[in-house]
Amino acid sequence: MTQSNETLLDLYRLMVVTREVDLAVSEIDGHWHGCDGEEAVVAAAYMGLRDGDTVAPHYRGSLVAAYARGADLARLFAGIMGKATSYNRGRYRSDICGPPEFGVIGLYSGALGPPLSYATGAALAAKLDGTDAVAMAVFGDGSSSRGDCHEAMNFAASLKLPVVFLCQNNQVAISTPSRDRVAGTVADRALGYGMPGVQVDGNDAVAMVDAVAEARARARRGEGPSLIEGLTYRARGHFVSDAADPRPRDEVEAWRARNPIRLFRDRLAGDGVADTAHLDAIDAEVRDQVAAAMAQAQTDPEPGADVLGADDVYA
Amino acid sequence: MTQSNETLLDLYRLMVVTREVDLAVSEIDGHWHGCDGEEAVVAAAYMGLRDGDTVAPHYRGSLVAAYARGADLARLFAGIMGKATSYNRGRYRSDICGPPEFGVIGLYSGALGPPLSYATGAALAAKLDGTDAVAMAVFGDGSSSRGDCHEAMNFAASLKLPVVFLCQNNQVAISTPSRDRVAGTVADRALGYGMPGVQVDGNDAVAMVDAVAEARARARRGEGPSLIEGLTYRARGHFVSDAADPRPRDEVEAWRARNPIRLFRDRLAGDGVADTAHLDAIDAEVRDQVAAAMAQAQTDPEPGADVLGADDVYA
Amino acid sequence: MARQTFQEATVAAIAHEMRRDRNVFIMGEDIGAFGGPLHSCKGLWDEFGAQGRVIDTPISEGGFVGAGVGAALAGKRPIVDLMFLEFMGLVIHQFGLDGGAMHYYSDGKAKVPLVVRAKYGVGPFHGHAYDFHSWLLNVPGVKVVAPATPSDAKGLMAASIRDDNPVLFMEHMGLYHAGREEVPEGEYVIPLGKADVKRRGRDVTIVASALMTKRALAAADILAQDGIEAEVVDLRTLAPLDEETVLESVARTGRLVVACEAVKSGGSASEVAALVVEKGFAHLKAPIARVAPPNVPVPFHRELEKLYLPDAGRIAEAARAAAAA
Amino acid sequence: MARQTFQEATVAAIAHEMRRDRNVFIMGEDIGAFGGPLHSCKGLWDEFGAQGRVIDTPISEGGFVGAGVGAALAGKRPIVDLMFLEFMGLVIHQFGLDGGAMHYYSDGKAKVPLVVRAKYGVGPFHGHAYDFHSWLLNVPGVKVVAPATPSDAKGLMAASIRDDNPVLFMEHMGLYHAGREEVPEGEYVIPLGKADVKRRGRDVTIVASALMTKRALAAADILAQDGIEAEVVDLRTLAPLDEETVLESVARTGRLVVACEAVKSGGSASEVAALVVEKGFAHLKAPIARVAPPNVPVPFHRELEKLYLPDAGRIAEAARAAAAA
Ligand SMILES: Cc1ncc(C[n+]2csc(CCOP(=O)(O)OP(=O)(O)O)c2C)c(N)n1
């Protein structure tokens, strides 16, 4: 599958947004789980969805997913600080939970795994309604060990639901290397469910977006779910202020050298999709946008006592 | 791997026990989940374990597992009626939960799935203690869809634990055909965990016992878990009094024609392992043993009020 | 009116709502052509199966309750047949913690109109009896419904399906096929969160739900022979609790017995007792008695099961003691 | 004596028990070389890692808590670090329903000496705060421990490891690194099931645990300024509840406030209130007040979090009202 130049530049832009969001939030939140090195997987996962589609993003990249679905960056940033202007007025955190009004299903508790089933349910709804909407169910390599992952995949495969399962495999879970605690490869699991499974170079933006496009098209045609494993690398710590990184220095360096934004940039320039000046302009525009959104969020008001809403628990 | 004649005859005997237990219990308990047609898988799973090994049987076959580990048949039958002479004095049912003093882990609630992890824990204990004990984790095709199955397999495979995962695939779960709701094949899932996985003709007793022996030997050598899928067929209803059987008549008949006891009997006679008279003698001896045990259990006393043990919940 | 069992009335409500609203569908293990264990979905396949609205699921409780949450977020109104309440422990995260939090955490943007129905209770079906509802009272955002009669089952199931929150609908196996009563046909909705005074009396209040309501009514008959007039309050909805009705009753009687099938420690009977000693203390003339099983798992032998579960006699005894105190 | 934080004292107890009994081992996510989130296992890897007794697990809570149950059945004494109590909803079946039933259902043959430790609580670590212990009071066979001080953490962790039942050991993140105190070195065991009167007083009893004990003590200081002498009963073990100590205290004071971090509805405060109105009614001179968060999930913004969680002022206010009633 080949993407249009426009799509490629949108993808590039979203990768730059991912990086700039990372940089901006890192300054205000030591507990921010960044996407440095994983921008290609993140941006490819959430780009180009349609109205009616649903995404249950991996928590690492969740804010980018919400942005890609149309949420306002300033309000998302406000949600990291719990400001009154956030989409939920400060009741919950936007770093792991996007606003549902944009078709984003977040972590409503801290548990990884269950959102894979929620995405499957959204796909079931699409099938019941006879639409061609799809659901993206994105999860980390560590999260692939949750029973939810198995239950969602078997359920989706046996009912032929329009789900794209995407593993954002950064090869580590907090401190635990996936080679130690994820037996086999995630992509190989697809075979056991009789669905297509493919391992993709997660630092190759084009390969990623092609794989996602193919899986989505298949889902929209009613042919059922697929599994994509984007093999990438967490270039920094588990969260911003995570000091210790026990991973081999040379491994870290080798992956950092394969920075997906830089690789993609070189390719776009090399293939003549855009010249350096154009790409620089995108960079600058994104940087300004992110900075403005952050400045806005920081001056936004804190929530008042009424937001607690002790009687608001029921719809 | 080739089994000794003695082993083959033990296997035959345990298959006959499985059938006779079925027949006997069917008379007193309409909710008995029988093993008709599945005797080869059941007997092969539980035969020949050693002291220190642990088994978490599939509920269908659990009583046979307890018997194979050395529990007394009369007391097991008493446990079906909740008699005072049962291993737990009537507090719990022996049809789905064997006595732990025989290394059997049953269903302590009605939920299928979690025992796979309990078996994995027993294997972890063996590894920590440096013994060569193994754990058998047996489950149905329907139960393979539980997240527990995935979590236990990944856990065992990544820690190289001595577990044999055995799927008693009778191709149906209550009314749901596995081809409808178990995507792919169970055996193929092994690949995704990087462990050996094999589908075996579950009505071929020799093939089954060979596969089990190989997997156990591998586990005892410290080489980690394996997965065996024994493909068989539930020759009758979900439980004894289950009237409706929506499965295609000819499919049912074709499988009934491949009755594993009959097939094995023919093979034993054909290969000269035992002549018909010898096999008949085993049949008769087992029949008497089962009848005597049932007669005993039926006259055993009911539990008294003291068994409730309102204050006995803590060890 | 139609003479229906609890099971029939429940299914009638589901069918009615499925006719009324195309977004309603049902899923669970063996609920399709098979009709569901204990006929929990009898007839639904014939009417709605071809529309794809009666879905057999794999044995993946977290997966399909989770799918229910996801479908509800997407605008459907799923009913999940969990088969047995015992399995709530496998799905409380999806149903309760996540499902119950979504509305609040999204500041009202997300709605989770999901019904999980589940069989439980000591009864003729020997096993899967455990009564696990009490936990959910401590999980914000979920509702818990436990009808005692066929009519209530019908009206409360309709209301549960129309409710925009995750609702646990409890179906007691000891009531399931245990006799028919006249049940209103067609549209019949009983609001959630309202208790029902099933018998008036001035001497002592007995609060109960589900099978315990039936036994409390039998206890009231026994007590009447001794000249004690017991009022029986059937909670019907356990979360949110109808505080008013309970407090109003105790304000009149001054005495309270709470009968509950969940084990005593940590059971929902404690919640009712705490409510009354907090807000109705001035009216209390006697200790509040909780009549509930001891703190052990449901035992297997039939006689032990009987010793385990409170019966009319034990409820009456507690009420007599309260009335005399 | 050593000056230790809650976290250090807890780990000291684990290390001591691991030295004492080779069957004790620990597993959980990221507890190996990394040392566990918030240093929950700091130092254990260095001392016991090479023996294979500190095991990093996959992210499979049901799987590794289940493996803990299985290893316990097989004679080991596993400690499972669940990371956060929020995940109890993912494992309550394995830990509670199955794990808690095994001893009883096997007529004493099975023992499940398993400790699940879990962090929770509103505190400096922003998130994973939910206090989910109350459910377990309704699950037969499990124990629940919630220490309030470093010393108690040490003695109760030792007792939990030596206990032959599934024990939930709760580690409040607001207490975890919040100051040191003198903690006995070496062997130090506090029996489970015994409450501790942390302050004597004759006017009103405040029952609490964990962070609420600290706040109750602060409330008692406030009350003392008004001449009200509050007695603070720290439950320490929530299941089984030390009924005697609570009842004895209320028998003297006649007034009871229960402070609890779990949301009010269905929280364990209700259990304490129910106990007292059932068995201590004769001594009660005022309504029992439960001081607990409202029935919503823990909100995110720091100010909302503060409004959500009871503080010393609110506990004092409730006690003052009780004392005046
Ligand atoms: C069910 C559950 N278990 C544990 C955690 C704690 N936790 C938060 S992030 C994380 C690591 C997740 O690893 P992975 O899925 O690979 O995502 P990554 O952080 O690498 O993006 C863990 C264990 C959790 N949030 N949920």
Ligand SMILES: Cc1ncc(C[n+]2csc(CCOP(=O)(O)OP(=O)(O)O)c2C)c(N)n1
């Ligand atoms: C977790 C769980 N879900 C559902 C059930 C109800 N149930 C009992 S037996 C059964 C079918 C199991 O199918 P399978 O694993 O194939 O075993 P089989 O009966 O065919 O031997 C079901 C769904 C259960 N006991 N536990």
Ligand SMILES: [Mg+2]
């Ligand atoms: Mg990862």
Ligand SMILES: [Mg+2]
């Ligand atoms: Mg089967």
